[in-house]
Amino acid sequence: MIGANVIKLENLKNLIKNVDKLSMGFHDKLYLMQYRRVQYWIEWQARKSCIIVEFVNPSYSSVTCPKCGKRMEEVAHRYFRCPSCGYENDRDVIAIVNLNRGL
Structure with a gap:
């Protein structure tokens, strides 16, 4: 079986900090996305499978x-x-x- 040994995710931690600079349309969508919840879930699943998670600058x-x-x-x-x-x-x-x- 061929699988990944590293998962790369965008480092979006500063996205919320800069939310005031975004358009109102994007501002509303951002809160609906719950992107950090998805990232936490991916990290959790990766750890269970001994897969490294790297955060990269988007x-x-x-x-x-x-x-x-x-x-x-x-x-x-x-x-x-x-x-x-x-x-x-x-x-x-x-x-x-x-x-x-x-x-």
């Missing part, structure tokens, strides 16, 4: 090109393209690649 993870490191531009809803090297993908895929590399 800053610019979905808009930084994983190939060349330049800032990407949104060309469609949730879809970004790098003007420098031409790489394009969904912002969630871009973030996963960048966070996995520790960028």
